[in-house]
Amino acid sequence: MMMLATDPMHQFVVQPVLELPTLFGIDLTITNAALFMIVTTLVTSFGLIALTGRGAMVPTRSQSIAELLYGFVADMVRSIMGEEGRKFFPYVFTLFTFILVANLIGMFPGTYTITSQLVVTFALAMISFTLVLITGFAKNGFGFLKLFAPAGLPPLMYILIIPIEVISFLSRPFSLAIRLFANMMAGHTLLKLFGGFVLSLSSIGAVGIAAAVMPLAVATAVTALELMIAFLQAYVFAVLTCIYLNDALHPTH
Amino acid sequence: MSERDDRPKTPDRSEDLKDFDRRLSEKIAQHRGKTPQENDTSNAWSVSVRYGSGFAGGVLVGTALGWAADKFFDIAPWGMLVGLILGFAAGLRNIMREAAAANAETAAKAENTGRDAGAKPGSDATKEEE
Numbered sequence: 001m002m003m004l005a006t007d008p009m010h011q012f013v014v015q016p017v018l019e020l021p022t023l024f025g026i027d028l029t030i031t032n033a034a035l036f037m038i039v040t041t042l043v044t045s046f047g048l049i050a051l052t053g054r055g056a057m058v059p060t061r062s063q064s065i066a067e068l069l070y071g072f073v074a075d076m077v078r079s080i081m082g083e084e085g086r087k088f089f090p091y092v093f094t095l096f097t098f099i100l101v102a103n104l105i106g107m108f109p110g111t112y113t114i115t116s117q118l119v120v121t122f123a124l125a126m127i128s129f130t131l132v133l134i135t136g137f138a139k140n141g142f143g144f145l146k147l148f149a150p151a152g153l154p155p156l157m158y159i160l161i162i163p164i165e166v167i168s169f170l171s172r173p174f175s176l177a178i179r180l181f182a183n184m185m186a187g188h189t190l191l192k193l194f195g196g197f198v199l200s201l202s203s204i205g206a207v208g209i210a211a212a213v214m215p216l217a218v219a220t221a222v223t224a225l226e227l228m229i230a231f232l233q234a235y236v237f238a239v240l241t242c243i244y245l246n247d248a249l250h251p252t253h
Numbered sequence: 254m255s256e257r258d259d260r261p262k263t264p265d266r267s268e269d270l271k272d273f274d275r276r277l278s279e280k281i282a283q284h285r286g287k288t289p290q291e292n293d294t295s296n297a298w299s300v301s302v303r304y305g306s307g308f309a310g311g312v313l314v315g316t317a318l319g320w321a322a323d324k325f326f327d328i329a330p331w332g333m334l335v336g337l338i339l340g341f342a343a344g345l346r347n348i349m350r351e352a353a354a355a356n357a358e359t360a361a362k363a364e365n366t367g368r369d370a371g372a373k374p375g376s377d378a379t380k381e382e383e
Binding site for chain 2: 160163164165167168170171172173174175176178179182183186229232233236
């Protein structure tokens with residue numbers, strides 16, 4: 001039991017919480033990760049509905065939270081993609097709030113941080129990437145491929161540059177996914193590690209309890225840092241999606 | 254709720270609204286000015302993850318493409334070798350792109366802080382970071 005409480009990686013284990021039958025070859029079992037994805041979706045949807053439900057002209061305190069969130073994302077989309085980017089606002093807003101709420105829910109003790117799973121972040125990154133591909137080819141046709149050939153190079157260089165640019169482009173969803181996943185997993189491991197120090201130190205008596213003040217202070221500081229990272233990484237993910245979408249809209253370098 | 258909004262607008266109240274409008278636009282302007290600053294709350298850890306993930310992504314995709322080429326065209330080990338090298342180059346390209354963006358950001362910030370030197374409460378922290 002002690003081992004279980006102090007093992008910093010234990011929090012990332014995916015376990016079934018509700019066994020459901022397999023239907024059409026799909027295992028419907030709800031795991032803790034799936035459960036918290038559902039919770040995130042519900043909290044986001046019903047939270048926003050509850051916050052904006054009354055729709056007063058002069059916003060109440062709770063409504064202005066939602067309006068701040070809306071304005072923040074709208075500013076971001078407009079400043080990167082201009083007026084053309086307006087049609088992507090719903091997607092970017094959904095992405096941003098989903099990641100933000102998932103990260104913040106993960107900050108509560110006993111919850112599961114779904115963004116610390118590479119599969120989840122990679123799935124989100126692939127949705128963005130697919131959207132970029134569709135937008136790029138729908139808007140520019142094969143002119144989209146100009147993205148891979150920066151203008152003004154000696155012709156011989158293109159033999160080398162084009163494969164590099166293609167790989168660099170294809171690596172975008174990977175680096176997006178790794179970035180969010182690594183940030184969340186490292187932060188939560190660190191938190192658990194210092195929490196574990198507090199536990200094991202305080203179990204050895206009075207001296208231990210006195211010494212446990214230090215890791216406790218660090219854990220508190222890391223918690224504050226983690227709250228900032230929770231916001232920052234959601235922001236980074238959304239901003240990069242906007243930048244990539246902007247590339248798809250205007251593929252010339 | 255709607256009753257309150259439908260109240261006749263006395264001149265007194267429209268003054269109020271004008272005042273509110275003025276304060277609101279001030280706040281919005283402040284908010285706009287603040288938004289780019291939010292970028293530079295990046296600490297050393299997130300900077301390292303930014304460069305690390307870009308590089309790892311490049312090498313991973315390059316190697317994976319090389320491996321796939323080996324499988325489909327039966328040219329092992331050349332596909333993976335070339336793919337690894339190209340992936341390495343793509344990873345470096347990603348890092349260069351990130352660094353260029355970070356440089357541009359720093360330059361823009363320096364210009365901003367130069368214009369209204371020390372006016373913002375957060376400016377001390379930003380100077381330390383540079």
